[in-house]
Amino acid sequence: MSESEDPYENLTITTGAVVEPNTSRVNKTGSWRQFKPVINVDACIACGQCDTYCPDQAAKPVEGEDYYGFDLDYCKGCGICEEVCPTDAIDMIREEK
Amino acid sequence: MSSDLQDQDFTDELEHDEELWNPGHRACAGCGPALAMKYITEAAGENTIISQPTGCMEVVSTPYPESSWGTSYIHNIFENGASVASGIEAAYKAFDRRDPDHLDVQDSDDLNIIAVGGDGATADIGIRALSGMMERGHDVLYIMYDNEAYMNTGVQRSSQTPFGASTTTSPAGDESIGNDTNKKDMTSIAADHGVEYVATASISNPHDFKQKVEKALEIDGPKFLHVYSPCPVGWSYESSKTVELAELAVETGLFPVFEMEDGEITSVNKISDRKPVREWLEKQGRFKHLFDGEEPSEEAIEELQTWIDERAEDLGLDA
Ligand SMILES: Cc1ncc(C[n+]2csc(CCOP(=O)(O)OP(=O)(O)O)c2C)c(N)n1
Ligand code: SF4
Ligand code: SF4
Numbered sequence: 223m224s225e226s227e228d229p230y231e232n233l234t235i236t237t238g239a240v241v242e243p244n245t246s247r248v249n250k251t252g253s254w255r256q257f258k259p260v261i262n263v264d265a266c267i268a269c270g271q272c273d274t275y276c277p278d279q280a281a282k283p284v285e286g287e288d289y290y291g292f293d294l295d296y297c298k299g300c301g302i303c304e305e306v307c308p309t310d311a312i313d314m315i316r317e318e319k
Numbered sequence: 320m321s322s323d324l325q326d327q328d329f330t331d332e333l334e335h336d337e338e339l340w341n342p343g344h345r346a347c348a349g350c351g352p353a354l355a356m357k358y359i360t361e362a363a364g365e366n367t368i369i370s371q372p373t374g375c376m377e378v379v380s381t382p383y384p385e386s387s388w389g390t391s392y393i394h395n396i397f398e399n400g401a402s403v404a405s406g407i408e409a410a411y412k413a414f415d416r417r418d419p420d421h422l423d424v425q426d427s428d429d430l431n432i433i434a435v436g437g438d439g440a441t442a443d444i445g446i447r448a449l450s451g452m453m454e455r456g457h458d459v460l461y462i463m464y465d466n467e468a469y470m471n472t473g474v475q476r477s478s479q480t481p482f483g484a485s486t487t488t489s490p491a492g493d494e495s496i497g498n499d500t501n502k503k504d505m506t507s508i509a510a511d512h513g514v515e516y517v518a519t520a521s522i523s524n525p526h527d528f529k530q531k532v533e534k535a536l537e538i539d540g541p542k543f544l545h546v547y548s549p550c551p552v553g554w555s556y557e558s559s560k561t562v563e564l565a566e567l568a569v570e571t572g573l574f575p576v577f578e579m580e581d582g583e584i585t586s587v588n589k590i591s592d593r594k595p596v597r598e599w600l601e602k603q604g605r606f607k608h609l610f611d612g613e614e615p616s617e618e619a620i621e622e623l624q625t626w627i628d629e630r631a632e633d634l635g636l637d638a
């Protein structure tokens with residue numbers, strides 16, 4: 223993951239409104255989600271199609287495993303990953319909060 | 320069982336790469352242009368300066384003091400994406416002449432200067448700046464992400480809005496079938512400026528799009544790419560269907576994928592059994608009125624189909 227700092231710490235308005243790179247990571251868009259993707263780890267063939275087509279960098283390989291999982295900090299629940307998965311390993315379920 | 324799934328959470332066990340298009344951006348769920356931004360950064364790498372006019376992708380990626388970009392990035396006003404990119408390129412060349420060692424990168428050839436604008440910013444309000452950039456021959460890649468309207472301000476039509484689409488400034492109604500113009504051909508306009516490399520691509524084929532970005536960046540001088548990027552909000556469809564709709568636009572020939580080099584078409588993504596445009600139209604709320612069974616609606620669909628067929632013929636699209 224890219225290093226990023228908290229841009230809101232000691233916030234001042236700079237000349238030209240210059241900001242540091244990669245800082246939108248402080249904004250946890252997972253709170254937008256109504257439906258949550260879940261993976262059937264046995265059906266997943268780790269092809270990475272979900273990763274390729276996720277607009278929010280939220281479908282990634284699970285460390286040390288041969289399947290993918292979802293970053294619930296950022297996943298907005300769009301459902302694209304479910305559509306593009308060739309083995310139907312992903313289901314969108316209504317998230318109980 | 321269902322409660323197990325409710326608890327499924329791999330968030331802290333995921334392998335993230337160095338991403339140059341970062342999450343936390345505020346694009347709507349399922350945003351097609353957000354995918355285009357991801358692919359552009361993946362293809363271009365970090366030695367890149369992005370110049371971006373106002374529009375959804377600028378607004379969602381850079382609310383002060385945040386940035387979703389891992390590349391250098393400058394936001395400029397709506398009509399100025401190409402002008403600012405031109406200025407950056409001219410400045411780098413001038414610095415390079417005075418002091419060839421001033422850059423962190425080997426020389427200015429290792430630096431990518433890319434302007435990334437929406438269809439409104441590019442094909443309409445910024446076209447004068449783009450024309451200047453192309454005609455003066457700046458070493459800039461211009462990428463137009465096409466979501467077929469001015470989305471950031473609430474779905475006003477642009478010169479890329481397809482025939483028959485209802486938008487807030489081309490509303491469908493008793494007297495109107497929606498937008499009454501076909502998509503303006505930006506590739507021919509770019510090619511007629513003498514631009515060496517011009518191509519179209521769709522977010523449904525990221526491999527192809529990224530190859531085109533890489534190929535373009537190898538070429539000195541101006542380059543133009545048109546990338547098709549559906550918008551679930553402006554087109555009114557379920558957010559999960561973004562990739563499918565981009566693919567269908569290609570398969571129906573509404574959005575042909577091809578390359579032009581030195582003004583000639585050099586490769587065309589051929590379509591076998593091109594689907595009728597109806598199949599793409601009926602999946603989107605902005606064309607809902609065309610399916611009321613009335614005669615003007617049928618005529619409108621026919622008119623769009625004819626435009627597509629004629630272009631397909633010109634391009635040699637059918638396999
Ligand atoms: C000179 C000027 N006119 C109008 C606007 C308002 N404006 C901001 S973004 C936008 C629409 C951008 O449309 P497009 O370039 O297609 O990008 P999209 O939002 O669809 O991604 C408009 C009209 C502006 N910022 N500046
Ligand atoms: S639901 Fe959408 S945002 Fe969430 S992981 Fe799947 S593609 Fe990404
Ligand atoms: S309105 Fe459309 S283009 Fe703009 S952020 Fe939302 S989905 Fe993306």
Ligand SMILES: [Mg+2]
Nearest residue numbers: 437438468469
């Ligand atoms: Mg637009």
